[in-house]
Amino acid sequence: MYRAVDTGHADHAVDASSDLRDDAGNDAVARRLMALGKAHGMPFFLVASFPKADKPEFLANLISCNWPASLRDIYHSTDAFGFSKLVGRLRQGVRPFFTRECLFSTALNSESDADQKRLFESQGLVSSIAFSLHDAHLNHYIFVFSGTRDSLPQEDVAKLYFGALELLDLGLTRAPQDGPREKLSARELECLRWSAAGKSSEEIAVILNISGHTVISYLKSAMRKLDSVNRMQAVARACRFRLL
Incomplete structure (x- = not known):
């Protein structure tokens, strides 16, 4: 599984030469994800498994992202991912959508959601393009590219969608796990x-x-x-x- 990486830049720019290697030393797919997002003015990316009812936690579903580490850790501590607007909207339809709404907060519109929105915006994640895809094993994944754009032409949406689909087909994820990693006695x-x-x-x-x-x-x-x-x-x- 790919590690999430902190870009470490004050202006939130994504450095394509940064270390995004997985445990096997592979970095090509993650670099291409960064390049794909940057080409369309959306430098931050997130790839996650679509959360199941018994596994809603953010880090438990995270496959790859280049969010700042502090943002990633704070978000995980909120337990919002499985109940977020992002997951809710993707449950309702399969078409990619662009929004300037904070997709990572819940739909409760609480004070904590407002704080979360300000946190994401302060890190440069103001707007997002999101969609879900299935791989050859029928596993379900979420893709989100974020940045500060006010709008995204349909042509850019299509290029991001098919670029992500190509990367998924090339091996962004691994074969599905059909049991626990360690055998139970x-x-x-x-x-x-x-x-x-x-x-x-x-x-x-x-x-x-x-x-x-x-x-x-x-x-x-x-x-x-x-x-x-x-x-x-x-x-x-x-x-x-x-x-x-």
């Missing part, structure tokens, strides 16, 4: 199954003839392997991976 799966059945840690301990402390340890280990923040999310992801 038989005991971890047993504890998850009984949790899914509504049993408490104490009840599972009696059923499996182990201590409650051991049950909690197994569940915490399962949560880590499934990249989950609680039991409910771990059960949901285990079901999605057809482990239960």
Whole structure:
């Protein structure tokens, strides 16, 4: 998965020579994403998996972006991504759209949303062109290019859309993950199954003839392997991976 990179420039310009390498040392696709956006006056880009109900977090879905690191971290802490205007609008239609609205805030129009809008604008993300695409494995992705443009001609919209589609086809993303990165043990799966059945840690301990402390340890280990923040999310992801 590609790392998000802080441009490190006060004027928010994107340096095409900056390090955007993934874990394997590849940087060609990310550089082309930067070049594609800059060619149309939209120097900031974001590529993310379309969030699922059990995985709405920003960093959990992030594939690649060149937002300033501080902006990325602050945004992740708000838990707004899965419930953002961006995701909401892309659920309603497939056509690319341009807007000067802050897509990354929620639709609640709260004081925190207003603060978030000012934060993004202060970093140079004033307007955005957004769309979603599917790869050959039918995985669903979000693409957003942002900058300060007042408008974007339809010709530029088309070039950004088909440029992103080409990069997706060339290998922006990897084959879908059909299970957790680390195999769950038989005991971890047993504890998850009984949790899914509504049993408490104490009840599972009696059923499996182990201590409650051991049950909690197994569940915490399962949560880590499934990249989950609680039991409910771990059960949901285990079901999605057809482990239960």
